Amino acid sequence: MRTPWIVPLESVTADLAPEVGGKALALARLGETGERVPRGAAVTASAYREFLRRTGLGARIRMELTRRPLESLRWEELWDASLRIRSLFLRAPWPTGLREDLIRGLEPLGEAPRAVRSSAPGEDGGASSFAGLHETFLMVRGPEETLEALRKVWASLWSDGALMYRRELGLDPRRSAMGAVVQEMVEGDRSGVAFGQDPTDPSRSVVEAVWGLNQGLVDGSVEPDRWLLDRRTGAVREHRPAMREHRVGPAPGGVGLVPLDPLLRDAPPLEAGDLGRIHGLAMRAEGRFGPPQDVEWTFRGPDLWVLQSRPITTLAQGEDKRSWYRSLTRSFENLKALRRTLEEEILPGMGRDGAAFRERDPVDLADRDLGEEILRREEAGRLWTRAYRDACIPFAHGVRLFLQMVNDRLRPEDPYLFLGLLQGEPTETGRRNGLFLEAAALVQQGRDPKGPTPEDRRLGDLLETLEASLGAELGLEGPEARRGLESLLARTPLGTREAGRDRETLEAAYRGGFGEAEGDFAAELLDLARASWRLRDDDNLILERVLSGAAAALQEGRRRLGDPLLPPLETATRLGATPRELPEPVDLRFGLASGSPAPGSPEAGTPRQLTGQPAGPGVAQGPARVVRSREDCLDFQPGEVLVCDAVDPSMTFVVPLASAVVERRGGMLIHGAIVAREYGLPCVTGVEGATERLRTGEPLWVDGYLGLVVRQEVR
Numbered sequence: 001m002r003t004p005w006i007v008p009l010e011s012v013t014a015d016l017a018p019e020v021g022g023k024a025l026a027l028a029r030l031g032e033t034g035e036r037v038p039r040g041a042a043v044t045a046s047a048y049r050e051f052l053r054r055t056g057l058g059a060r061i062r063m064e065l066t067r068r069p070l071e072s073l074r075w076e077e078l079w080d081a082s083l084r085i086r087s088l089f090l091r092a093p094w095p096t097g098l099r100e101d102l103i104r105g106l107e108p109l110g111e112a113p114r115a116v117r118s119s120a121p122g123e124d125g126g127a128s129s130f131a132g133l134h135e136t137f138l139m140v141r142g143p144e145e146t147l148e149a150l151r152k153v154w155a156s157l158w159s160d161g162a163l164m165y166r167r168e169l170g171l172d173p174r175r176s177a178m179g180a181v182v183q184e185m186v187e188g189d190r191s192g193v194a195f196g197q198d199p200t201d202p203s204r205s206v207v208e209a210v211w212g213l214n215q216g217l218v219d220g221s222v223e224p225d226r227w228l229l230d231r232r233t234g235a236v237r238e239h240r241p242a243m244r245e246h247r248v249g250p251a252p253g254g255v256g257l258v259p260l261d262p263l264l265r266d267a268p269p270l271e272a273g274d275l276g277r278i279h280g281l282a283m284r285a286e287g288r289f290g291p292p293q294d295v296e297w298t299f300r301g302p303d304l305w306v307l308q309s310r311p312i313t314t315l316a317q318g319e320d321k322r323s324w325y326r327s328l329t330r331s332f333e334n335l336k337a338l339r340r341t342l343e344e345e346i347l348p349g350m351g352r353d354g355a356a357f358r359e360r361d362p363v364d365l366a367d368r369d370l371g372e373e374i375l376r377r378e379e380a381g382r383l384w385t386r387a388y389r390d391a392c393i394p395f396a397h398g399v400r401l402f403l404q405m406v407n408d409r410l411r412p413e414d415p416y417l418f419l420g421l422l423q424g425e426p427t428e429t430g431r432r433n434g435l436f437l438e439a440a441a442l443v444q445q446g447r448d449p450k451g452p453t454p455e456d457r458r459l460g461d462l463l464e465t466l467e468a469s470l471g472a473e474l475g476l477e478g479p480e481a482r483r484g485l486e487s488l489l490a491r492t493p494l495g496t497r498e499a500g501r502d503r504e505t506l507e508a509a510y511r512g513g514f515g516e517a518e519g520d521f522a523a524e525l526l527d528l529a530r531a532s533w534r535l536r537d538d539d540n541l542i543l544e545r546v547l548s549g550a551a552a553a554l555q556e557g558r559r560r561l562g563d564p565l566l567p568p569l570e571t572a573t574r575l576g577a578t579p580r581e582l583p584e585p586v587d588l589r590f591g592l593a594s595g596s597p598a599p600g601s602p603e604a605g606t607p608r609q610l611t612g613q614p615a616g617p618g619v620a621q622g623p624a625r626v627v628r629s630r631e632d633c634l635d636f637q638p639g640e641v642l643v644c645d646a647v648d649p650s651m652t653f654v655v656p657l658a659s660a661v662v663e664r665r666g667g668m669l670i671h672g673a674i675v676a677r678e679y680g681l682p683c684v685t686g687v688e689g690a691t692e693r694l695r696t697g698e699p700l701w702v703d704g705y706l707g708l709v710v711r712q713e714v715r
Contacts, residue, residue, distance in 0.1 A: 491657065615677075627644040662684050
C-alpha cells in the first residue's frame with residue numbers, strides 16, 4: 001500500500017528518487033528487467049523529516065553541528081557529535097500516528113525476517129558513493145524491531161564517516177535526508193560484490209565472495225575470495241583465495257560471526273558457472289544504468305539475488321578517503337584482531353625505538369654518526385606515526401563501539417555514562433603520575449634525596465626517573481630539569497580526586513542490558529573497551545618518546561650546522577650521512593577537510609562565553625593558565641584552569657594541579673579528555689582559538705556538562 005511514508009518497490013519510479021533514494025530506485029529498475037530482487041518497500045525521506053519535525057530533533061541536531069564550524073572539526077569531535085546525535089534518535093519517542101502508519105504500510109511484507117538498508121536521496125552517484133558509511137540491519141524480526149532498525153538507519157546519516165565524507169564532497173549534512181529500503185531477508189549461503197569495471201584496470205571486472213551473508217565482507221570481519229575477470233569475456237584471469245575460517249549467519253539479535261564448517265574451508269564460495277552468472281548480472285546492470293556498477297548479490301541455493309547496485313565512484317584512488325573513514329568504524333571481531341596486532345607488534349616495537357633513542361644521546365655522536373642517526377630516527381618516527389594513524393586511531397573505536405552498543409540497549413540520558421566502567425584502568429600516564437604523586441608526597445614531607453633513610457633513597461630514585469622523563473619532554477637538561485621538577489613536586493596537591501562513578505552499580509546495569517544469553521559477549525566487549533581506553537592513552541605516550549627522540553637528534557644536527565630550519569634529510573647529508581629516501585610524512589589532521597582553515601584563529605573580539613564539546617563532567621572555576629609551550633608548564637599553579645591547544649604527554653604532570661581543562665582540540669578520546677576524566681576534572685574540548693582568546697590569570701567558569709567556558713571578568 002502506497003502512503004506518504006511507504007512506497008512498494010514495484011511502484012518506485014524515477015520521479016520518486018528525491019524521496020526514496022538511489023538504492024531503492026536501482027532495485028526497482030532491476031526488478032523490472034527480470035532480476036531476482038527481494039520483495040520490499042521504500043520508506044521515504046518524508047517519513048524521516050516528519051520524525052525530526054515531530055520530535056524536535058532537527059533543532060537539536062543543528063545545535064550539535066553549530067558549536068563550531070563543521071569544516072574545522074577533527075574526526076574525534078565528529079565521533080562525539082555522531083554518538084550524541086545517535087543517542088537523540090534512540091531516546092526520542094515515536095510520534096503518534098507515524099509509528100502506526102509505518103507498521104501498517106510494511107504489513108504486506110509479512111512475518112518473515114527483514115533486511116533494513118539505508119537509501120539516502122542524491123548520495124550514490126558517479127562522483128560519490130556512501131557504500132559502507134550508512135547502516136544496514138539484517139534478520140530483523142517483527143514490526144517493533146523494524147522500527148528500531150529504521151531509527152538507527154536514520155541516525156547513521158549522521159555517522160562520523162558519513163559526516164567526513166559529505167564534508168569532503170562539499171555537501172551540507174543539514175540539507176541531507178534519509179530514506180530506507182525494507183525487504184524480505186534472503187538468507188544467502190554465498191554472498192559478495194561485483195565490480196563491473198576494476199577501478200585500477202578498466203580491462204578487468206572484479207568479484208569478491210564469502211560463505212554466508214555479506215555483512216562479514218562489508219565490515220571486514222571475513223576475508224573474501226577475489227577473482228579478477230576479463231571484463232569483455234568474463235574469463236577468469238586470476239583467483240586470490242582467502243583464509244576461510246568464519247562466516248556471518250543468523251544469531252540472537254540479528255547476525256553474528258560463526259566458525260565456518262570445516263568441509264567448506266578448502267572450498268571457494270564460487271565455481272566457474274557462478275562467476276559467469278555474476279559477471280552477467282554486473283554487465284546487465286551496467287546496460288540498464290549506463291556507468292559500470294558495484295553490485296551486491298547473494299546465492300540462496302541455485303538462485304542469484306541482487307541486493308543493491310550503485311555506480312562505481314569516479315574518484316581517483318588517492319582522493320577517495322572512504323576506506324579510512326570506514327576504518328574508524330570497525331567490527332567487534334576486527335577490533336579484537338587489531339588489538340592483538342597492537343599489543344604484540346606495534347606498541348612493543350614503538351616502545352623499543354623510543355627507549356633506544358632515549359638511551360643514546362645525540363650530543364655524544366660524531367657528525368657522520370649523528371647524520372645517520374637523524375635519518376634512522378626520522379624514518380622510525382614517520383613509520384610509527386603511520387602505524388598510529390592506521391591502527392591506533394581505529395582501535396580507539398573500541399570505546400565508541402562499546403558506548404554505542406550499551407546505549408542502544410539501555411538508552412541512558414548521558415550517552416557517556418558508561419565510560420565510568422572504563423576509567424581507572426592502568427595506563428602509562430597513570431603509572432607515571434603515580435610515581436610523580438609519590439615523589440610529591442616525599443618532597444612535601446621534607447625528605448632528602450641524598451639522605452640515609454629508605455624514604456630518602458626512594459625519593460632519590462624517583463627524582464632520577466622523573467627528571468629524565470620530564471627533562472626529555474620539556475627540553476630541559478641538568479640542574480634546570482631538577483629545579484623545574486622539584487618546583488612542580490612542591491606545589492602538587494596530594495588529595496586524591498574520584499571521578500564520581502559507582503563502577504559496581506554501572507557494571508550491574510551494563511550486564512543487565514545484555515542479559516544472561518549474551519553474558520559472555522558483554523564481558524568480551526567490556527574487556528575490549530577497557531583495552532581500547534587504556535591503549536588510546538598509552539599509544540600517545542609511546543609515540544611521543546619516538547618523536548621526541550627524533551626531534552632531539554635533528555635539533556642537535558641543526559645546532560652544529562647553525563641553521564634551525566634545515567629539513568631532516570639535508571641536515572643529515574650535510575653532516576656526512578649517505579642520502580636515502582625517507583617515507584612520506586604523515587598528516588595526523590587527516591580528519592579535517594582539505595583546504596580547511598587551521599583551527600585556533602579567533603574571530604574579531606572575544607565573547608564572554610566560549611562553546612566547545614563536553615568532555616569531562618563537572619563544573620569548576622579558577623584563573624586561566626594558558627600553556628602555549630611545554631616550558632609554560634613549569635609556571636602552573638594549583639587551582640588554575642589548564643588552557644592549551646592539546647594536552648600532550650609532557651603536560652600530564654600538571655593536570656593534577658588543575659581545577660579544569662580547556663582544549664582547542666576536540667574529542668572525548670583525545671589524551672587530555674582521558675586524563676581529565678581519570679582525575680574527575682571538568683573538561684571542555686574543541687574550544688576554537690582557546691589559547692588566543694583566553695589570557696593567563698583571567699577568572700574562568702568551566703562547565704563540563706554543557707561544554708561551556710565562561711569568562712567571569714573581561715578587561
